Amino acid sequence: MDFLFAEKHFFHNGQPCTAVEVGASFLRHTEKSPYYWGIQHLHRLSALSPYTVEFCFSKPTPHFLAFAASLGGAIVYKDEMTSFPIGTGPFSLSDHSSKRLRLQAFPRYFSTRPHLDAVTMYIFPALYDNEPETAFLAANQLNFYHYPYVEKEEHHFQQQHSMDIGCKLLSLNKKHGLCANDTRLREALFHFLDPHSMIQDIGGTRSILADRVFAQGQSVLTTRNRLKGQASLLKSNYHGEELQLYSYTGAGNERDAGWIEQTLKAEGISVRLHLLPYHELQQLDLEQKADLLLGEQLGYDDKVYGYFSLFFDRHRFLYSHVGTDDLEKAKRLWHQELKTETLLASLQTIETSLCQAHYLLPLYRLKQFALYPEYVKNVALNAYGWVDYTTIWLKRGKS
Numbered sequence: 347m348d349f350l351f352a353e354k355h356f357f358h359n360g361q362p363c364t365a366v367e368v369g370a371s372f373l374r375h376t377e378k379s380p381y382y383w384g385i386q387h388l389h390r391l392s393a394l395s396p397y398t399v400e401f402c403f404s405k406p407t408p409h410f411l412a413f414a415a416s417l418g419g420a421i422v423y424k425d426e427m428t429s430f431p432i433g434t435g436p437f438s439l440s441d442h443s444s445k446r447l448r449l450q451a452f453p454r455y456f457s458t459r460p461h462l463d464a465v466t467m468y469i470f471p472a473l474y475d476n477e478p479e480t481a482f483l484a485a486n487q488l489n490f491y492h493y494p495y496v497e498k499e500e501h502h503f504q505q506q507h508s509m510d511i512g513c514k515l516l517s518l519n520k521k522h523g524l525c526a527n528d529t530r531l532r533e534a535l536f537h538f539l540d541p542h543s544m545i546q547d548i549g550g551t552r553s554i555l556a557d558r559v560f561a562q563g564q565s566v567l568t569t570r571n572r573l574k575g576q577a578s579l580l581k582s583n584y585h586g587e588e589l590q591l592y593s594y595t596g597a598g599n600e601r602d603a604g605w606i607e608q609t610l611k612a613e614g615i616s617v618r619l620h621l622l623p624y625h626e627l628q629q630l631d632l633e634q635k636a637d638l639l640l641g642e643q644l645g646y647d648d649k650v651y652g653y654f655s656l657f658f659d660r661h662r663f664l665y666s667h668v669g670t671d672d673l674e675k676a677k678r679l680w681h682q683e684l685k686t687e688t689l690l691a692s693l694q695t696i697e698t699s700l701c702q703a704h705y706l707l708p709l710y711r712l713k714q715f716a717l718y719p720e721y722v723k724n725v726a727l728n729a730y731g732w733v734d735y736t737t738i739w740l741k742r743g744k745s
Contacts, residue, residue, distance in 0.1 A: 356454040357423040358438035365393035371421045372401075372414075380628075381418030383658035383680075384410065408683040412651040436460045436736045445469050449735070461739035503717040508727045510711040511645020512652075513556035514602065516638055520669040520705045523637045524589060530582035532704035537575025538613050539606060541709045548601050551715065556708035559643055559697055560652055579613065588616045592632060593640035594624040602709070603640055632666035639663040647729045653693035654680060667705065672696050 355363035369391045375381045389404040401410065413419060423432040430439045437449035437460060447467040451460045516539065518525040518532055525532055541555040557565035591606065593599040600621055607617045617638070622630075632639060641663045646652035656664055657676040665673075675696050679689060700706040714731030721741040725733055 355434050355456045357434055358432045358452055359423060359425060360454070361423060363421065363423075363434050364396045365399045367423055368399050368421055369393055370424065372419070374422075374424075375418065380659050380661040381413075381416075382660075383654075384413035384416075384418050387681075406681050406683065409650065409654065409680060412648050412654075415648075416646075416651060416655070437465065440464075458736070460736040462735060465735050502719070504720055504722070504725075506716045506725055506727055508714050508731065509553065509561065510714055510731060511561045511729050512643040513559055513561075513711050514552075514598075514640070514642055514709045515556070515559060515664075516606070516640050516707040516709060517664050517667040518705045518707070519633070519637050519639075519667045520672075520700075521633050521667065524584065524587055525637050525705075528583050529703070530578045531584045533578035534575045534582060534584075534613070534615070535610070536704040536707060537570050537572060537578065538609055538615070539707060539709070540570040540572075542570075543609075544602070544605055545710055548598075548605055550598065550601075551712045552598070552710045553713035554711050556711050558694075558701060559656060559706070559708050560645060560649065561711060562649060575613065579615070584615065586614075586616060588618050589637040590620065590635060591617050591638040591640060592620045592622070592627060592630070592636040594627050595621050596624075597642055599640055606638075606640070628661060632663065636666065639667060645729050650686060650689055650693065653690070653697070657693075657696070664706070668700065669705075672700065 357363055357367070361367075372385055372388070373391060375385055387403045387405040387407060388401060390400075390402040392400045392402075394400050403410070421434060425432055430442060432438075434452075434456065436452055436455045436457070438452045439447070440450045441448035446469065449465045449467075451463050453459070518535065520526055525535075545552045545555070589610075591603060593603050603619050603621060607619055610617050620636075630636075643656055643662060643664075644652075646655065654676065656662060657668065657673060658680075659665065676693065679692055682689070684692070697706070701708070712731070714727055716725050716727055716733050718725055723739050723741055724737045726737070727733060
């Protein structure tokens, strides 16, 4: 498989983007990389010319182009002098801290220049769950934000919204621990953790029940019933042991995990919460430590890639819990060239099996928002719920 790309692409540091850097960007995915699965059977990578890269695989890899177009295929320049990622995109990163992200328009971008000279994003995790923040919004004069805060009526903002393609989900450990071989315990957890109640109790942008991981296809779940859950718990092998629930801080996980803990406690099931920064969570042996894993699964325009990502991406957490048999089924499909409909149906069959056995509990989908003043133009949300800042422009004469 050869990649040929146009000349005169430059990195943000001014260096030309050539086949050497493209190859190095893929080869950086060693076994420790969450994206290693995309190049696991790469036999040889060669720079045939300054602008042609050849990929040779030891096994058929018909879906590699989908992987190459994902975040795992991002082309970056390795520079030991900076911790900032250096790419070739329309914006370069000029400032990044725990509270702020600043992007500058890149003048040597190979395609159409962004209309905005710079974009500054402020990071306030506490705002995720629809907290009252009128003073914050007014004092900082923000002209764009992603969540409909309680006082949104006081701000005459335009609004775009869409429903999340992915979902918040809870996985139960199929490899190790209390849930692995106790069908009745998993049934009890499924019936007790009713997403309708979760959405009603916590609120915020939690919007609709997720009846499978991605918003497509028929439901694979039955209706929750607390009495059935109690009956299943009595028949289970559970005797008061403490279930270990792991998740990462932010993205509403604190409130979701707290709701799960309290809901199960009311039914006589003890849960210990472990909420860690994302990078710290990645360093743990979650297969051994976590009975339950709570996290988000992003949606993708490419539905097939979305499922492969669900099964294979190590930072998606399901990888730590899903059984070896399920992974092998998905790996066989990765190497098969099938019609999209057939391939998608086969991947969904694996998902259906996990959901019906209650190893995988989809919870809810978020309602995604973009809120902005009238003078901000050309705003649109993509499959991730993100806005493409390269197309936004500001109308002159704003008040």
